[in-house]
Amino acid sequence: MTNPPQRAIGIDIGGTGMKAGIVDLETGALVSDRVRIPTPKGATPPDVLRTATELVDLLGADAEGLPIGVCFPAIVKAGVTLSAANVSDEWIGLEADTMFSQALGRDIHFVNDADAAGLAELRFGAAKAQPGLTIMTTLGTGIGSAFLFDGKLVPNSELGHLIWKGDSIEKWAAPTAREREDLSWAKWTSRLQKFYAHVEFLFSPDLIIVGGGVSKNPEKFLPGITTRAPIVVAEHQNNAGIIGAASLALG
Ligand code: BGC
Numbered sequence: 001m002t003n004p005p006q007r008a009i010g011i012d013i014g015g016t017g018m019k020a021g022i023v024d025l026e027t028g029a030l031v032s033d034r035v036r037i038p039t040p041k042g043a044t045p046p047d048v049l050r051t052a053t054e055l056v057d058l059l060g061a062d063a064e065g066l067p068i069g070v071c072f073p074a075i076v077k078a079g080v081t082l083s084a085a086n087v088s089d090e091w092i093g094l095e096a097d098t099m100f101s102q103a104l105g106r107d108i109h110f111v112n113d114a115d116a117a118g119l120a121e122l123r124f125g126a127a128k129a130q131p132g133l134t135i136m137t138t139l140g141t142g143i144g145s146a147f148l149f150d151g152k153l154v155p156n157s158e159l160g161h162l163i164w165k166g167d168s169i170e171k172w173a174a175p176t177a178r179e180r181e182d183l184s185w186a187k188w189t190s191r192l193q194k195f196y197a198h199v200e201f202l203f204s205p206d207l208i209i210v211g212g213g214v215s216k217n218p219e220k221f222l223p224g225i226t227t228r229a230p231i232v233v234a235e236h237q238n239n240a241g242i243i244g245a246a247s248l249a250l251g
Pocket residue numbers: 072073074075083085086112113114115138140141142143144145158160161170
């Protein structure tokens with residue numbers, strides 16, 4: 001009898017970049033280089049699949065035969081992608097698990113990107129052993145969210161699509177809105193404050209975790225955010241998606 005694999009590949013598909021790494025499933029540590037390729041323009045399923053294959057190739061011989069977990073910026077239920085906010089509409093209703101498994105020749109587990117990041121924090125980071133409700137938020141191309149309740153993930157929460165001024169709040173409060181509209185950090189922080197205040201009013205979490213690319217520079221905005229619950233930076237920052245996806249690779 002062979003032992004179950006202790007390592008898996010995590011692939012994090014974002015609206016801007018696709019990232020991958022090999023993860024030690026005992027510790028949650030990245031044990032390879034973190035490889036990155038820009039997300040192909042339009043992010044259609046065949047282009048994204050081709051790029052995912054390239055990422056696995058870039059990981060080299062160590063990646064051979066390892067199970068793969070993929071996280072993706074959409075609602076994912078039973079391996080089917082059900083929405084497409086910052087990617088091609090062709091993903092809506094696609095059996096992504098099956099398509100990727102066939103092309104990559106191994107079992108693939110698809111999960112929402114923020115849920116993967118939340119799982120990484122739950123298993124190996126800031127949400128470990130936290131009682132009650134933790135809300136993980138990922139601030140990137142969009143705003144993702146993961147609800148973690150008493151050690152369990154409640155999947156597909158989609159707080160970036162709360163309606164605000166007639167549209168999804170992520171259009172107004174994500175880091176991409178700051179870039180697009182050339183907002184000062186202070187101006188953007190005041191938008192983010194409104195997002196967190198609204199979320200806190202609706203759900204009264206016990207802990208809020210901030211992840212996503214911008215969590216690398218928390219000093220630029222976090223001191224300007226006031227919440228009743230403690231608000232902390234994700235321990236795995238921008239690698240949380242890779243780690244969480246890999247941790248689900250075994251099903
Ligand atoms: C998507 C979510 C995703 C988030 C962060 C949103 O636009 O609807 O599924 O988690 O972006 O990528």
